[in-house]
Amino acid sequence: MSNLTGHKPKYPSSANLYSPSAPSLEPTQAETVKWSSGVEISDMAATNEAKSKSNSVVDDLLQFLNASPTAFHAVDEAKKRLRSVGYEQVSEREDWKLEAGKKYFFTRNHSTIVAFAIGKKYVAGNGFHIVGAHTDSPCLKLKPVSKVTKGGYLEVGVQTYGGGLWHTWFDRDLTVAGRVIIKEQKNGSVSYIHRLVRVEDPIMRIPTLAIHLDRGADGFKVNTQSHLLPVLATSIKGELNKVVTKNDVQDNGETTESKSSPNNSKHHSLLLQLLANQLGCEPDDICDFELQACDMQPSLVGGAQKEFIFSGRLDNLCMSFCSLKALIDSTSSQTSLEHETGVRMVALFDHEEVGSNSAQGAGSPAMLNALSRITNSFSSDFSLIEKAIQRSFLVSADMAHALHPNYMDKHEENHQPKLHGGLVIKSNANQRYATNAITSFIFRELAVNHNIPVQDFVVRNDMACGSTIGPILASGVGIRTVDVGAPQLSMHSIREMCATDDVDHSYEHFKAYYEEFSNLDQKITVDM
Known part of the structure; x- marks a missing residue:
């Protein structure tokens, strides 16, 4: 973003205060003269076009x-964008x-999604050009x-998920969101459906002492x-608004005819009623759920x-979004896949924050299964998958640690990623990241x-290094991998921050990777 220091501030209306597209600054008098004179109009137009984009x-x-x-919601949003x-x-199945x-595209558990576009010149045994990220973030999940x-x-019993900065969750306006299994009865038959839910009001809070x-x-x-x-309500108000169930007695001494639910003893009836109101069903129709507290x-x-x-949730929905958008935009025109010999793919996995060891995590066979099924759809020679893997490339995209101005000693002297500085290539000699000289060169080129x-970025020798899905997929699948991520601050806080410029840098970098990797890889003669 341009350096606008010294510009006269323009005070936007409160309605536009947080709009990213709302103008917040005016040009200086000197710049106004320069613009009106017509000098460097083409440069200015290019700059404005870049800003607009x-x-x-x-x-x-x-x-x-x-x-x-x-x-669950992130995958659902990705599905909508892909279908459109x-x-x-x-x-x-x-x-x-x-x-x-x-x-x-396909999904697993409604929380992992893999999308791919097959080049028109693809043949079985050709490579896959993949960006991998994850959909989950540290949070508080309901027990x-x-x-x-x-x-x-x-109160609502919760369990910690991942390595969150839990002190940041205090004194925040919280709600609940996730997925619910609902029982439906139609024409005398019973079915069970998956529904997403998000209570739109702040219903909980964790007060500090x-x-x-x-x-x-x-x-x-x-x-x-x-x-x-989190505090949901006081007991007095909760009793006044208690949901009447089969075992509850009405004021006239009669019991209701609604069907009993084991959830009544496991969760507050007030919470169940809030969910039912949002879903348009009865509390007893809720069979089970996976919910989490949300800011x-x-x-x-x-x-x-x-x-x-x-x-x-910038870690890691920012990388999930940038890779998804890059795939969509690199395959949007009628001719975008005309000369593509490989398969362009994005893989957004669940459970990275807790180790990826699940049926829908990066540690599962999901990636290898996808590569195998695509390859085998075009040939009965099952040995071609091994050739395809060796011709493939994975960009493991997970947010990176930007230099913190108040804790500069936490970064190694020669590796201090800055906001606005573009994607960070992560390296670690102990293979906490999967980057090597070849993979970093390709991405850097x-x-x-x-x-x-x-x-x-490399971590200081006297500090522990985190990890990503990169080493998991590199070792499990055998694919060339580079670990990268946009720089951010406040990682794993309930409220994180990154730079707008780096969102654009990430998107453009991933888009270039999808569109040009096939040609670039052909120029590399090193035996991989």
Whole structure:
């Protein structure tokens, strides 16, 4: 983003205060004269066009983030976007009849999604050009028995998911979202359906303890078992609004005829009623659910120069969005796949934050299964999958740690990624990241060809290094892999931040990768 220091501020209306496209600054008098004189109009037009395009990508990201409070919602949003541009859904339970030049996707558990576009010149044994990311983020998930009553309060039992900065969850306006299994009765038959739910009101809060009651505390130490329970209501109000069930007695002494549900003893009836109201069903129709607490504050553009994105779940929905949009846009025109010899793919996995060891995580056979089924759809020679893997390439995209101005000693001196500096190539000698010289060169060369900035990161020797889906897929599938990510601050907080420029850089880098990897890979003569 341009340096606008010294510009006279323009105060937007409150309605446009957080709009990423709302103008917030005016040009100086000198610049106004220069513009009106017509000098460098072409350069100015190019700059404005780039800004407009960047704002479009950022606006789109904000819509994606605000539509995706959970991994289930993120996958559902991805499905909508893919379907709208002609991607066809296939099921892993059925046979696949694929065609070159066509676009497809499938899901697992409604929380993992894999989309792919097959080049018109693809033949079995050719490579796959993949960007992999993850849909999950650290959060508080409701326990199987969430009903907690103590001290005159109705509280909701939650369990921690992933390595969250749990102190950031206090004093936030919270709601619940996730998936629900609902029983439906039609024409005398019973069926069970998966539904997404998101209560639109702030219904919970985790209050902090007043400093007057904890003056001796050395910092804010959270006991995740006893301190993290959200307050849903007071017991008195909860009883007044209690849902009447089969075992409840009405004022006239008669029992109701509604069907009993085991959920009544596991969850507060008030919570079940809120879910039922949102879903348009009865509380007793709710068979089970996977819900999590969610922050009500929307994702938005902020900062004095409108250069930051303030949001939850940037790790890793930002990379999920940028890779998904890059795939869609690189395959949107009628001729985009005309000369493509490979398969362009995005794979967004669940459960990265807890190790990826699940049926829908990167540690599952999902990736290998997808590569095998696509290859075998075009040939009965099952040995071609091994050739295809060696011709393939994976970009493991997971957000990176930007240099923190208040904790600069936490970064290695020569590896200090900055906001606005482009995607970060992550390296680790102990294979916490899967990057090597060949894979980093390929990804860096794409940046050079398009004048896109790129950065490097290694963790300090005296600090532990995190990891990604990169090493898991590299070792499990045998595919060439580079680990990258956009720089951000406040990782794993309920409210994170990154730079708007880096969203645009990431999108452009991934799009260039999809469109040009086939040609670039042919120029590499090193035996892989």
